[in-house]
Amino acid sequence: MPGERIGAAWRKLRREKLADREFRRSAAQNPLTRPIATASARRLFDYTAGFVYSQILKAVVELDLLALLADGPRKAEDLSGPLRMSPEAVKKLLDAAAALDLVERLENGSYEIAALGSALQGETGVRAMIAHHDMLYADLADPVKLLRGEAGETRLSRFWPYAGGGEVGEEGAAPYSELMAASQTFVADDVLDVFSFGDRNSLIDLAGGDGAFVETVARRWEHLAIAMADLPPVAERARQRLAAAGLGDRIAVHGLDLFADRPPGEADVVSFVRVLHDHDDERVVALLKLAHDALTPGGEVMVAEPIADMPGAARVGHAYFGFYLLAMGSGRPRTSAEIAELMERAGFWSVRTRFTRGALPLAVITARRSSEGPMWRI
Ligand SMILES: CC(C)=CCC/C(C)=C/CC/C(C)=C/C=C/C(C)=C/C=C/C=C(C)/C=C/C=C(C)/C=C/C=C(C)/C=C/CC(C)(C)O
Numbered sequence: 168m169p170g171e172r173i174g175a176a177w178r179k180l181r182r183e184k185l186a187d188r189e190f191r192r193s194a195a196q197n198p199l200t201r202p203i204a205t206a207s208a209r210r211l212f213d214y215t216a217g218f219v220y221s222q223i224l225k226a227v228v229e230l231d232l233l234a235l236l237a238d239g240p241r242k243a244e245d246l247s248g249p250l251r252m253s254p255e256a257v258k259k260l261l262d263a264a265a266a267l268d269l270v271e272r273l274e275n276g277s278y279e280i281a282a283l284g285s286a287l288q289g290e291t292g293v294r295a296m297i298a299h300h301d302m303l304y305a306d307l308a309d310p311v312k313l314l315r316g317e318a319g320e321t322r323l324s325r326f327w328p329y330a331g332g333g334e335v336g337e338e339g340a341a342p343y344s345e346l347m348a349a350s351q352t353f354v355a356d357d358v359l360d361v362f363s364f365g366d367r368n369s370l371i372d373l374a375g376g377d378g379a380f381v382e383t384v385a386r387r388w389e390h391l392a393i394a395m396a397d398l399p400p401v402a403e404r405a406r407q408r409l410a411a412a413g414l415g416d417r418i419a420v421h422g423l424d425l426f427a428d429r430p431p432g433e434a435d436v437v438s439f440v441r442v443l444h445d446h447d448d449e450r451v452v453a454l455l456k457l458a459h460d461a462l463t464p465g466g467e468v469m470v471a472e473p474i475a476d477m478p479g480a481a482r483v484g485h486a487y488f489g490f491y492l493l494a495m496g497s498g499r500p501r502t503s504a505e506i507a508e509l510m511e512r513a514g515f516w517s518v519r520t521r522f523t524r525g526a527l528p529l530a531v532i533t534a535r536r537s538s539e540g541p542m543w544r545i
Pocket residue numbers: 282283286287290293296327350441442444445491495526527
């Protein structure tokens with residue numbers, strides 16, 4: 168087709184021209200192409216240096232630097248004592264943080280929190296994510312070994328013991344459950360902004376962690392009957408958390424293994440929030456079939472997770488979660504079409520995808536169980 172031929176010729180020209188240093192230099196000098204040339208060079212620099220930015224962020228979070236600036240501007244010398252480093256080192260850190268727009272250097276030489284710093288300070292979940300990236304950083308030290316499956320046991324596979332098919336005890340469940348609960352702040356409200364329980368009567372949240380998601384649902388939708396399930400040690404954490412939140416009587420919590428036990432009861436919505444991407448295809452189909460059987464006729468399964476082909480946020484899907492799950496050792500981010508196909512394999516129809524609009528965009532994918540029951544199953 169002529170369109171395809173033109174496209175291929177253009178890509179060939181771009182490939183050849185952009186690999187040529189002289190062409191790149193002249194593009195950087197020409198006022199018409201300079202903005203594109205500069206932006207592309209900066210982008211490549213940012214990829215090259217990105218791990219340094221992340222480590223500066225890590226130091227800011229580990230030292231709780233932004234909390235020290237919470238009451239107003241401070242001079243580097245004043246922070247030397249609390250941070251246990253020389254004033255020169257504090258200044259180096261503050262200048263680097265200023266370059267990342269986390270803080271701002273004022274004319275009198277003191278430093279104040281800037282816009283991104285305030286956002287970071289307001290998001291406990293993001294700080295928890297940054298802190299736990301120590302493990303991912305170590306696991307990615309040799310990305311080629313990881314891709315070739317030669318990296319051996321990774322730190323993230325130990326952090327997420329269920330991912331390797333291992334037993335999950337109380338001690339193993341605590342760190343990942345805390346991280347998941349902390350990061351629900353940028354998940355639950357965003358999901359509920361695009362998926363309403365207004366005309367539903369009941370929900371079962373499967374692999375619901377320690378209940379942070381159902382807690383938000385319960386507060387928004389007071390009429391809804393709610394149950395959740397997770398592995399026994401995680402379910403116990405959820406019981407305690409929900410009892411402390413005064414929701415112990417409202418939300419039924421079941422401790423079970425979704426790959427061995429039956430789900431609790433029946434509901435007209437069954438949800439999986441940040442669950443399917445942890446598992447390989449066959450397990451995902453098994454989970455979806457389980458949801459199918461737990462739904463009332465005409466009920467809906469609701470899946471919320473980052474997907475591979477996130478519109479406007481491609482790096483979140485294939486790049487970040489692609490490599491995160493590779494290091495974790497099971498699952499993968501899927502495209503919305505791949506999730507739809509697995510849903511259809513499990514007997515669902517009428518698949519629909521919506522996107523959340525928050526800092527960490529998620530796809531909310533729903534599908535229906537036929538009101539006729541199992542006749543739709545393929
Ligand atoms: C009027 C004024 C005052 C200002 C105007 C100027 C202005 C608009 C400035 C902008 C400032 C602003 C509003 C900034 C907002 C920034 C925000 C909200 C940033 C939020 C960032 C969120 C981030 C970075 C989230 C990261 C999430 C991560 C890394 C999640 C990881 C999840 C994992 C690893 C999940 C694992 C589960 C598993 C294993 C895959 O199942």
